[in-house]
Amino acid sequence: MKELELKITGNQYMADTIVEVDGKPVKFKKNEYGNLVYSYQTESDKVNIKAYRLLDIGGIWWFLTQLLFFVISIFGIFDVHRRQKNIIIDYDADIQLQEKDNFVTIKLNPVLQHGKPVTLETKLQAQVNANEFIPDAKAAKTRKLLKFTKLVLALAMIAIIIFCFCKFFIGM
Amino acid sequence: MKVFIKNKFISFGGGSTVKDENGNDVYYVKGRVFSPTRVKFVCDMDGNKLYKVRNKWFNYFTYRAYVYDQENNKIACVKHPPFSGKKYIIQGYQDEINIDGAFFSATSTITRNGEEVGKIIRTSAIINDAFCLEADEKDMPFMIALVIAIDNIVDKITRSK
Numbered sequence: 001m002k003e004l005e006l007k008i009t010g011n012q013y014m015a016d017t018i019v020e021v022d023g024k025p026v027k028f029k030k031n032e033y034g035n036l037v038y039s040y041q042t043e044s045d046k047v048n049i050k051a052y053r054l055l056d057i058g059g060i061w062w063f064l065t066q067l068l069f070f071v072i073s074i075f076g077i078f079d080v081h082r083r084q085k086n087i088i089i090d091y092d093a094d095i096q097l098q099e100k101d102n103f104v105t106i107k108l109n110p111v112l113q114h115g116k117p118v119t120l121e122t123k124l125q126a127q128v129n130a131n132e133f134i135p136d137a138k139a140a141k142t143r144k145l146l147k148f149t150k151l152v153l154a155l156a157m158i159a160i161i162i163f164c165f166c167k168f169f170i171g172m
Numbered sequence: 173m174k175v176f177i178k179n180k181f182i183s184f185g186g187g188s189t190v191k192d193e194n195g196n197d198v199y200y201v202k203g204r205v206f207s208p209t210r211v212k213f214v215c216d217m218d219g220n221k222l223y224k225v226r227n228k229w230f231n232y233f234t235y236r237a238y239v240y241d242q243e244n245n246k247i248a249c250v251k252h253p254p255f256s257g258k259k260y261i262i263q264g265y266q267d268e269i270n271i272d273g274a275f276f277s278a279t280s281t282i283t284r285n286g287e288e289v290g291k292i293i294r295t296s297a298i299i300n301d302a303f304c305l306e307a308d309e310k311d312m313p314f315m316i317a318l319v320i321a322i323d324n325i326v327d328k329i330t331r332s333k
Contacts, residue, residue: 010247010266033270034249034263107266110245119266 001041002097006049008036010108017089017108020050042097051091051106051118056084057139063146070150071157086140087133089117096125173309176295177201177319178302186212190316199313201320210324214317223317227324235329237321239314250321252329260322271322282307282315290315292322 004021008028011017019026021040028036040047073079095104105121116131175198179188186203199222203212209226216222224240239248248265258280262269271292273280282290290307301323307315 009268011264031268033261033265033268035268109266110241110243110247112243 001043002045002099002102004040004042004047004095004097004102004104006038006040007031007103007105008108009033009105010110011036017051017053019106020048022048023050045097047095047097049091049093049095049104049106051089051108053089053117055086055088055136055139057136057142063142063149066146067149067153070153075154075157076150085111086136086143087111088136088139090130090132090134091118092129093120093131094127094129095122098124173312174304174306175199175312175316176302176304177316179323186210188212188320199316201316210327212320212324214313214320216313222313225317225320225324227328231328235325237324239317239321248318250318250325252322252325260318260325262318269318271318282318292319 006019006021006026008017008019011034019028019036019038021038022042022044026038026040028038031037069079070076089108091106095102102124103122104124104126107119107121109115109117109119111117111133115133117133118131120126120128174193176191176193177188178191179186188201189197190199190201192198197217199217200215201212202215203210207226209229211224211226213221214223214225220242222242224244226238226240228236228238233254235252237250238246239250241247246264248269249263251261251263253259253261258271258273258277260271260280262271267284268286269282269284269289271280271282273292278294280292280294281288282292289311290305293304293306295302295304303319303323305312305315305319
């Protein structure tokens with residue numbers, strides 16, 4: 001039985017990047033440095049590692065909760081959500097295992113449209129099948145629509161506040 | 173390479189000078205005048221912002237500061253665990269870095285992936301803080317950002333007492 005010691009570094013947000021080993025998503029443990037570590041045992045001489053990132057974009061309920069947060073945070077002034085770029089990662093590699101000392105470190109790079117998402121550090125033989133940032137056009141479109149809706153909502157709320165103020169306090 | 177980081181005596185934003193052993197300016201640190209999280213930028217002499225450092229908004233038992241790159245991507249979190257003396261752990265970075273020193277010593281050692289890669293020596297200063305940083309030249313801007321992050325954390329701890 002061969003054992004693969006996998007470590008993911010450079011990961012700023014725990015739930016951001018999903019890693020699959022031989023097609024199965026992996027549940028990592030966190031070490032002292034916030035890096036994710038995992039031991040995988042297999043009879044095979046080769047393992048396949050895939051990494052991808054999910055953006056914080058959803059369906060209609062996600063859209064409505066975003067509008068709710070916008071209102072609660074007073075037009076986004078006190079909004080603590082981080083700003084995501086509309087870019088996902090696509091990483092696929094096959095690693096040849098040895099009898100022992102199978103250490104692989106996947107270093108996640110910051111998001112840059114023309115850079116590489118992953119730097120692989122290992123003494124094992126590896127064939128990288130895909131390693132790129134991909135702009136997500138659908139996410140970009142959804143965010144644009146959300147931005148426009150927020151603007152319309154803000155203007156409508158300001159108009160209502162001004163109307164109420166004029167009606168109840170000035171008596172117009 | 174060895175550099176000397178010295179906080180300015182009079183500076184509205186909390187800036188610092190970074191000079192090499194010959195007294196030449198190699199980098200500089202500039203802050204913002206009104207900044208609740210003490211945002212500071214590590215810049216080269218052409219004025220390019222290389223790294224941004226800021227404190228975490230609310231800290232309870234563990235104090236943290238964040239380091240961002242030129243594209244404003246968060247690349248590291250400098251964590252000071254409670255009751256850890258002079259230990260600082262860099263989380264979320266591509267390499268495993270920690271900074272540690274003996275309690276009564278002015279020197280802290282920087283280790284990356286278990287190997288020593290630098291030293292921070294706090295030089296005596298009555299009014300403003302000063303540090304001597306020894307590290308590899310190519311890592312120097314990031315190491316300066318770590319020193320600024322640590323200085324920010326220490327200031328926050330001191331002011332909260």
